[in-house]
Amino acid sequence: DFEAALEEVKPAFGAQRETLESYCTGGMISSGPVFDHLLSTCHRLVNQVRSSENTPLLTCLLEGPAGSGKTALAAQLGILSEYPFVKVASAENMVGYSEHSKCLEITKIFADAHKSSLSLVILDDVERLLEYVAIGPRFSNLVLQTLLVLLKKRPPEGRKLLVCATSSSGDVLDTMGLSDVFNVVLNVPPLTLTEEIETVIQSLDVFSRADIPKAVELLGAGAMPIKRLLMLVEMARQTGDSGATRISLRDWQGVLEDLGTLP
Amino acid sequence: DFEAALEEVKPAFGAQRETLESYCTGGMISSGPVFDHLLSTCHRLVNQVRSSENTPLLTCLLEGPAGSGKTALAAQLGILSEYPFVKVASAENMVGYSEHSKCLEITKIFADAHKSSLSLVILDDVERLLEYVAIGPRFSNLVLQTLLVLLKKRPPEGRKLLVCATSSSGDVLDTMGLSDVFNVVLNVPPLTLTEEIETVIQSLDVFSRADIPKAVELLGAGAMPIKRLLMLVEMARQTGDSGATRISLRDWQGVLEDLGTLP
Amino acid sequence: DFEAALEEVKPAFGAQRETLESYCTGGMISSGPVFDHLLSTCHRLVNQVRSSENTPLLTCLLEGPAGSGKTALAAQLGILSEYPFVKVASAENMVGYSEHSKCLEITKIFADAHKSSLSLVILDDVERLLEYVAIGPRFSNLVLQTLLVLLKKRPPEGRKLLVCATSSSGDVLDTMGLSDVFNVVLNVPPLTLTEEIETVIQSLDVFSRADIPKAVELLGAGAMPIKRLLMLVEMARQTGDSGATRISLRDWQGVLEDLGTLP
Amino acid sequence: DFEAALEEVKPAFGAQRETLESYCTGGMISSGPVFDHLLSTCHRLVNQVRSSENTPLLTCLLEGPAGSGKTALAAQLGILSEYPFVKVASAENMVGYSEHSKCLEITKIFADAHKSSLSLVILDDVERLLEYVAIGPRFSNLVLQTLLVLLKKRPPEGRKLLVCATSSSGDVLDTMGLSDVFNVVLNVPPLTLTEEIETVIQSLDVFSRADIPKAVELLGAGAMPIKRLLMLVEMARQTGDSGATRISLRDWQGVLEDLGTLP
Amino acid sequence: DFEAALEEVKPAFGAQRETLESYCTGGMISSGPVFDHLLSTCHRLVNQVRSSENTPLLTCLLEGPAGSGKTALAAQLGILSEYPFVKVASAENMVGYSEHSKCLEITKIFADAHKSSLSLVILDDVERLLEYVAIGPRFSNLVLQTLLVLLKKRPPEGRKLLVCATSSSGDVLDTMGLSDVFNVVLNVPPLTLTEEIETVIQSLDVFSRADIPKAVELLGAGAMPIKRLLMLVEMARQTGDSGATRISLRDWQGVLEDLGTLP
């Protein structure tokens, strides 16, 4: 019955692999110990669900500011887990759905997961699934209640489920009582240390080695989400001569000024 | 007519027994006098409904923080009561239901109970049945009003009913006037005393006797819900070599650090 | 036409008598002068509607804390009035009704009453009919407006109507402007004086005469709704040996401790 | 076409006369100059609409506390006006109507009035038509907007309309901007002066002449709505021997004590 | 195509002329320089739309307190403009309409205007179209958004449109962002100067010349909407002998006293 399950869900996973890879194109860069620790804790959860008989259900929330790399991390986890059933529940696939249809879809994903011996469900951008907006605040209580129940519902005897959710509104999920139902809550921070930023920039190999310290300095102190850093680099790359392989510090400064990022 | 009722509801109970047992797998561990006292008060209620002619209806609320063992306690009560009719009303079985359907389902459960000579209805996670969320706050007034009425409605002449509800939002139920309609409100606390935690850890038999005091100390002072304690222990067990029978203090500390539980 | 009315409504009353009696099983105990005065004022209203030509409509609100005996008092009034038409409007009979259906039902009851020469309508637990909850606060304005109009609408020429409502949220009805439309508002207090509690306990005849003062003392000072007192007594009775006729002070103290009633 | 209109609406008026009379059974008692002045201002409005060509539409609001006699005054006006078309719009005739149906009904009444050469529309208890409740506050904006428009809409060339509304929530109508659209706002006060109360009591002829000052004194200082005064008197009348023609001061005092009116 | 348009819309205008005239029966009285200036600015807008090619759309808001003459002014503008297409959008013609139907109607009026070469649309009493009420506050966001868009939408190439709106809640329209979309906002004040009031009273020719200063003085200082002034005068006229051609100061004072206008 284990093999049957493997067979049965493989195609589904096939389709999901592409989706997962599109969330972390270009591969993952390690920015330092914080990132490494995060990744290893995630692996621990993947392994525990696979091997322990006492925790048929583990739920984990990745929360951090916009663009810090949460979705990429969850997708990476999905690829590396090699679970027979991996499925992403994302608002991107539910544009225009009514609250009710969203709930049906999410319930369906969990029901499918409950049918597989070993499953991973990724709830990407939970606040989007919840249709959350700070004004009011407003959100879909229907979706929230569905999540609150599904995240506590044990899979049937003999099935195991890992749930990994991402959110950039950790405090909101707190107030909603949603953080409480997760077994584990992990913070995914933006790049904050000069060394972290430098490590990422080095990996990208777009500045001449000598320019890197100055390039980092121009970004000023303060948190920098990896998403924004990648965009700034790309913009500067397009500014230079199409033949040039490296970004000049002048182009770099130009981009930072235009986009008001310069301190 | 008593026997008829017994026969008639037995199958229903049969189905429920499995459900009840799934809520307290692994058996109940006594953490000390507070737990024992709680259990005995519950028994007193079960007995009173069975024997007294003057209290055809008794309603009891078990309230306490997340993971303190409320559902397990209520399920245990259901198993031990040996009432001919025992039924759990839980949001888990009503995912995606409209408010109206929830009310119908709950009303049906009470109507069935009113048909049996001796019944126990467990309302698990009342705030989930109510679709409660602190933001707003929002909840289903339809479900609330249904509960407010059903919890006061006497069963027909000659029938007896015990209702046992669980909730981790006691103060919210207060404000809703829901606590008021219960005859008895019992607090189910998390583990708070060092002795309580030690007793539970001892029962689990996962540390070498000598390590227990240090293991408990690492948890720091402060309340610890039994649910969380069981998860931490399981996680640490998976960390060690698969051959090892005991958790080393190092693995224990590692888990506590990873999950940010270390003081 | 008077006799015709009598005949026509008798069956309805027959059905209602059982309902009324179920609200005051065990008979009414007088706890002292406050209770006696309340009962006599109620009788005065019953008589005035029967005999005066100038007050075809009288409306009376019994308000007091939970369990103080309001419903029992109203039911008692219904039995003693011997009006040809007596009808209870209660949320218990409207579980799952929509706001609209509730209004229809209530309107129907008043329309029926307007057809009888002499009628009593009991609106039990008005805040439940209103689906009131303090959070928000929320309630059915549809039901409220229906009550506000029906409570002021004179019966047709030659018909007489007494309306008796009960509520444990007097202040809320005030804010809603509902108290204002009642001709008479009577407070039904909990037992507050030591003598009142003693009188009730004596009537129940469950303690040995010598133990009564001590038993009352154990309840501490402060208001005690009669409903709660009766439950505590019953619980203590079940604790003792099944052969025992009296409650021992030890069992009494045990019950009070268990339920956290002990001061 | 004037005569045609007269004929056409007479039956409608016939039906309304009974309704109007039921609102002021027992005739109107003048309590003193304030009352007289109020009545004469009302007459002035009735006459102006009848005779002036320049004011085809006049709207008047009678506002005052509960039971001060507003509806009786408006009904009296309707009877004395002798307009060919008089119609009462009251929530009493719309119990259970949806907001929309209420608007339709009100719009119909104004449309009918616009068809008659000379009309009086009485809007009784405007806050009931508006389904107003102080909690929230809530009300039907649909009905409000309908009134706001209809109260400013001129009848067609050659038709004349007087609108007389009653309300016990003058300040609420202010906030809603509803008072603003009335041409005239008149206050209908409760009885406040000792002389006013005395005059009314004298008219009722239920105390012996010598007892009147004492009877009035027992009522204490402060405003007394005429509705309440009439009820107290009736209650006291029922208390005495059925043969007695006068109320004794003792019975009077008894009633006041029972109903908590005694200072 | 210009002539075709003229022909096509003329009948529509015919029907509207009566409506427009009914809003300013009795002709317009100039109360002084403020009024004259207002009228001439309005004319300037009418002419600019007719002659300039660069402003195919001009929108103007007349705002001022209740009864200051806004609707009369807009109607006057409509008559004097002699545009081939003039249309009034008013809540009076939409009593009982749903929000949606109101939007349809308004959109239809603008669509029709966009078909004519030169059009004037009058939005009378914008806050009534918006179903605005200060409690809440509540209003139809559907209508508001429709107006916000239509008031900025350029007519098709070669067509010209002037929009003139009236409102007595200028500050509310501000908060709604509705004032912002008008090109021009003009204040229509009540009569405030003694001279203005005197000028209007003189024009009415209802007091003997000698009485006018005293009559004005009796009105006290403070703003007086022209609507109220006209009503007071008419009321006083009806008070005197039907033969009398002038209002006596005594009758004048009587009316002011009755309606509580006397300082």
Add this chain to the structure above:
Amino acid sequence: DFEAALEEVKPAFGAQRETLESYCTGGMISSGPVFDHLLSTCHRLVNQVRSSENTPLLTCLLEGPAGSGKTALAAQLGILSEYPFVKVASAENMVGYSEHSKCLEITKIFADAHKSSLSLVILDDVERLLEYVAIGPRFSNLVLQTLLVLLKKRPPEGRKLLVCATSSSGDVLDTMGLSDVFNVVLNVPPLTLTEEIETVIQSLDVFSRADIPKAVELLGAGAMPIKRLLMLVEMARQTGDSGATRISLRDWQGVLEDLGTLP
């Protein structure tokens, strides 16, 4: 497939070109360095999307006060980009649409864009698409959530998309979390410097050279949206003799006085 796409969307673009041009009739005037810088940053984005393989999706928000020229700038960008697919999503084309239909329409526009190799979507007046109003505040959360998701959704492999949105409520979009999802946020300011105003007036060539400084001075200090400046100039042009080619300072002052713009 690239050419196919080009062909396929060209007609759509043809229809859009007219729309785009109607938003910037009369051509764009450069008011100075701020404007030039803004325009060049926009061009940089257009080029980056065209040439870089790493940024298949770029989103840009133009925010600034009413009438500062945001829509004109976005339209200009659309014309100059020469992308094969350009489409404007504007509330103007959705008057009377339900929230749901608006979402469908917007989703359709993005879906079409995702089918073209290189697309520009202009979201004009985002707060109108959102049906935003400051009172409440209220807005369509359905539309908001749709935008929040679509603005982050990567086009399919090999397609590229630039989104350019305009809004005059930048701070509101902030609170909604909508600004956060844009890669770039650019401020479009009103004219603030005397030189900027002077430059624009000079370009219009409506004052005699000598009058310009005085004309600018009359406008006073403070921000002046270009939209308002153009309207004032046009109004003054219409005031003068139809033969005159220049605006006299007297006419200029007259217009400023009438519209209350004079300091």
